[in-house]
Amino acid sequence: MKQTIVLKLACLLSLVFGLASCGIDIPKETKSSYKTMTVKKTDITMPLKFSAKMKGQSDVTISPQVSGQLMKICVTEGQQVHRGQTLFVIDSRNARHEVEAAQANLQAAQANLTAAMAQANSAKLEYESNKNLFDKKIVSSYMLENSQNSYNQAQAAVSQAKASVSQAQSAVNRAKVNLGFCTITAPVSGVIGEIPVRPGDQVSPASNLTILSGNTMMDAEFSVTEAIIEAQVNAGMKGDEKEKHMAALPDVTFVMKNGTEYPHKGRITSLTGVVDASTGSLACKASFVNPDGHLFSGIQGTVIVPLSRKDVMVIPQSAVVRLQDKSLVYKVKADSTATAITVTTTNTGNGKDVIVNSGLKTGDRIVIEGANNVQEGEKVLFPEAPKNKK
Numbered sequence: 001m002k003q004t005i006v007l008k009l010a011c012l013l014s015l016v017f018g019l020a021s022c023g024i025d026i027p028k029e030t031k032s033s034y035k036t037m038t039v040k041k042t043d044i045t046m047p048l049k050f051s052a053k054m055k056g057q058s059d060v061t062i063s064p065q066v067s068g069q070l071m072k073i074c075v076t077e078g079q080q081v082h083r084g085q086t087l088f089v090i091d092s093r094n095a096r097h098e099v100e101a102a103q104a105n106l107q108a109a110q111a112n113l114t115a116a117m118a119q120a121n122s123a124k125l126e127y128e129s130n131k132n133l134f135d136k137k138i139v140s141s142y143m144l145e146n147s148q149n150s151y152n153q154a155q156a157a158v159s160q161a162k163a164s165v166s167q168a169q170s171a172v173n174r175a176k177v178n179l180g181f182c183t184i185t186a187p188v189s190g191v192i193g194e195i196p197v198r199p200g201d202q203v204s205p206a207s208n209l210t211i212l213s214g215n216t217m218m219d220a221e222f223s224v225t226e227a228i229i230e231a232q233v234n235a236g237m238k239g240d241e242k243e244k245h246m247a248a249l250p251d252v253t254f255v256m257k258n259g260t261e262y263p264h265k266g267r268i269t270s271l272t273g274v275v276d277a278s279t280g281s282l283a284c285k286a287s288f289v290n291p292d293g294h295l296f297s298g299i300q301g302t303v304i305v306p307l308s309r310k311d312v313m314v315i316p317q318s319a320v321v322r323l324q325d326k327s328l329v330y331k332v333k334a335d336s337t338a339t340a341i342t343v344t345t346t347n348t349g350n351g352k353d354v355i356v357n358s359g360l361k362t363g364d365r366i367v368i369e370g371a372n373n374v375q376e377g378e379k380v381l382f383p384e385a386p387k388n389k390k
Helices: 002-021 093-135 141-181 226-234 239-248
Strands: 036-038 041-056 060-062 068-073 086-090 183-185 190-192 210-213 217-225 253-256 267-271 281-289 300-316 320-323 326-332 338-342 344-347 353-358 365-367
Touching: 041 353, 093 141, 141 183, 217 267, 217 300, 239 267
Parallel strands: none
Antiparallel strands: 036 365, 041 217, 041 300, 060 210, 068 086, 086 183, 190 210, 217 281, 253 300, 267 281, 300 353, 320 326, 326 338, 326 365, 344 353
16 A cells, blocks of 8 residues: 555656656746725716606696586596696586576666666755755755755665675676686696596595696705715805805706606706704705606606716725725735725715725825735735746
8 A cells, every 4th residue: 555655656756857857837826916006186976866756846736616516527647738728527507507696686786776876866856956946945944854865865775786786796706706617727737647536426625636747847856965965065055155056066867767867957956954854864856847748747766966076086996895884995005015994985876986085195005906805914016027038
């Protein structure tokens, strides 16, 4: 057994010496350098992403002004309608009867006014005649006073008749308005939402017939974190210059849930001045034109705000090692060994870089590939082996 082992070792040694004598190089273990970079400052645009929900700028809840039976639905869900177009028709028979009754009362009041005015004219003539005769001492003061009282009463009757005519006219106007309420028209142009009622249903002012989304302009509603607002304040934004800074913000993009990017850019048009205590954020709106009606109230997606940062240190995400609640970067010292440096970073949102807020300075050399494999004090840079000359 021992002889067999000795024989095998002898054969192996013979093979090695044989290869060496033939000029064939035996592979040797070599160490390669880690990929590094020198930290410097640059400008970057960060695509900040926020979950958003679309809402029409003039969304209107359509409810009837009068009670009655719904006779006709003139539109369908999702239909594009224009302002003034008929949407629903409510039974108008009672309303028509009220208009006719009010008009009859008006005619009666006008007839009473005509009669009162005629009586007042007669009373006036009799009073003026008696006054003339009294001046000539033909009639007594008693007759003059009676005629004057009759004239005053006739004038009061005329005033009362005029008031009755006015009231009757108001009743006619109200009845006509109620009749008009039986035909419900679109207050704005837009798209019809869900219609929860059917012809024959009894409806009242408490009923919601549908929601009309005025979709020529749409608002994407989302929340902005307080940290972003603080960054804007640090950049020089003052409380009384909010409108000015919003006007200076770049155009924003809306991406639908399926990843489709809406072709029209939007503008940030609203930012509340009160932080929500429960979420630590501020409500924000970005307005988008909707000429083709592709956006609908209620759809969800993502608003992308390109925020520019100037003169910042940007490094690859691969250079950062996450260790529990710490972020480490391996800095290369003068002797080519690595030492771990704790850093604070901000995600750029592009999926490959981060901004270094603290821990590094310009001119530092760091490991950017294979950082997870680096050990403290390990040599990470090696001189390149000289190439063989032919």
